[in-house]
Amino acid sequence: MARSARRSITRWIHVTDLQVGQVPSDVDDHDAQVEELIARVRAEKPDFVINTGDNTPGAVDDDERRFIAQCWRDFHRIVDPLASECPIFHAPGNHDQSRPGRSLDLYCRHVGRAGKRAYYAANFGDISMVMLDLLMRVGEYNAREVGTCRVMHHGAFPPGTAQHRWLRRHLSRPRQARVSIVAGHWPIFMSKYVYHATDSSLRHDELTGQSGVLLPMLIEARTDLYLCGHHHVYERSRHPQLMQVMTGADKIAWPGLMKRANRFRVASDYRIGYTRFAFDRQSNLIRGEAVALDGEIMDAWTQKPRGSKNRG
Numbered sequence: 572m573a574r575s576a577r578r579s580i581t582r583w584i585h586v587t588d589l590q591v592g593q594v595p596s597d598v599d600d601h602d603a604q605v606e607e608l609i610a611r612v613r614a615e616k617p618d619f620v621i622n623t624g625d626n627t628p629g630a631v632d633d634d635e636r637r638f639i640a641q642c643w644r645d646f647h648r649i650v651d652p653l654a655s656e657c658p659i660f661h662a663p664g665n666h667d668q669s670r671p672g673r674s675l676d677l678y679c680r681h682v683g684r685a686g687k688r689a690y691y692a693a694n695f696g697d698i699s700m701v702m703l704d705l706l707m708r709v710g711e712y713n714a715r716e717v718g719t720c721r722v723m724h725h726g727a728f729p730p731g732t733a734q735h736r737w738l739r740r741h742l743s744r745p746r747q748a749r750v751s752i753v754a755g756h757w758p759i760f761m762s763k764y765v766y767h768a769t770d771s772s773l774r775h776d777e778l779t780g781q782s783g784v785l786l787p788m789l790i791e792a793r794t795d796l797y798l799c800g801h802h803h804v805y806e807r808s809r810h811p812q813l814m815q816v817m818t819g820a821d822k823i824a825w826p827g828l829m830k831r832a833n834r835f836r837v838a839s840d841y842r843i844g845y846t847r848f849a850f851d852r853q854s855n856l857i858r859g860e861a862v863a864l865d866g867e868i869m870d871a872w873t874q875k876p877r878g879s880k881n882r883g
Contacts, residue, residue, distance in 0.1 A: 579853055582847065585816065585846040585847075588625045588800045588801065588821040589649075591649060592628055592642030601821070602649070605820060607864060611864070613652065613653050619657050620657060621662075621752070621798055622682075623799055625665065630665065635670050643677075643681050660754070663704055665706060665725075688734075690702060690734050698749070703738075703753065704755075706727075707727040726755070726773050728770075728784050729784065742794075749876050749878075750850050751877075756799060758802065759775050761802070762833055772785070789813055793878060800817060802819065803822065804817065806839040807838045807870055808837065838861070840861065840863070840870065843863070847860050859871065
């Protein structure tokens with residue numbers, strides 16, 4: 572039976588941090604693992620895929636122009652077969668920036684957003700999506716918070732920006748979709764160990780009690796899922812008013828994350844993989860499963876969509 576955006580069950584998959592173009596080591600061949608992961612995603616036959624960035628290991632090499640060109644060629648070789656079978660909705664990560672100037676122009680050209688902004692909204696049947704650009708720009712952060720971490724690794728959602736104004740307008744509109752997803756590269760809920768790498772405008776801070784700028788907006792809009800990556804681990808955090816799901820396809824995980832969890836974390840795993848979702852409109856239920864590269868289920872849960880504040 573042909574897949575349809577209006578069928579009873581809608582299925583989608585979340586991937587992130589593919590970082591295609593890493594040089595094989597004596598331990599593993601990262602690109603080969605990504606190829607296997609994408610093959611498994613294709614076998615799932617999802618209706619669409621959400622990719623929350625870091626497609627290549629960019630913005631780090633001195634010989635970046637030639638290196639990144641090859642990385643994007645490898646990315647397309649691996650990912651284009653999936654893109655030919657279902658839509659892929661992209662949000663940028665810090666490694667998707669290119670020199671000079673940490674630009675996203677090259678990224679946008681390679682993910683079908685040439686000449687457009689990197690953040691946008693989209694719909695697929697019962698599902699509404701917002702893909703965010705959470706890259707920190709110079710001048711949009713509190714310099715005292717940056718510490719020793721490179722600015723290019725920082726995420727932020729500062730107030731007063733064009734994206735902030737756009738998102739507020741977008742979320743205030745009546746929503747007809749049953750399920751609301753917001754996706755961005757950086758998490759909102761995270762270990763205190765890595766607070767230094769995310770601006771206070773984005774993170775939920777357990778030390779100060781501050782929730783940043785983005786989280787209150789998502790709560791007010793009754794968002795169901797926030798999908799993210801960046802930390803290279805699987806982690807699910809159940810906030811009373813929002814489910815955050817962090818996925819990872821690069822096993823170079825940030826150290827210490829499992830030892831100093833955020834207070835809302837309910838499941839975690841260091842293994843690389845992807846997360847699959849299904850929404851059944853008849854039962855009005857979202858089902859989620861985190862799948863390791865070997866096919867083992869790392870975590871599973873169900874949740875009811877919260878609906879829109881503007882719906883009856």
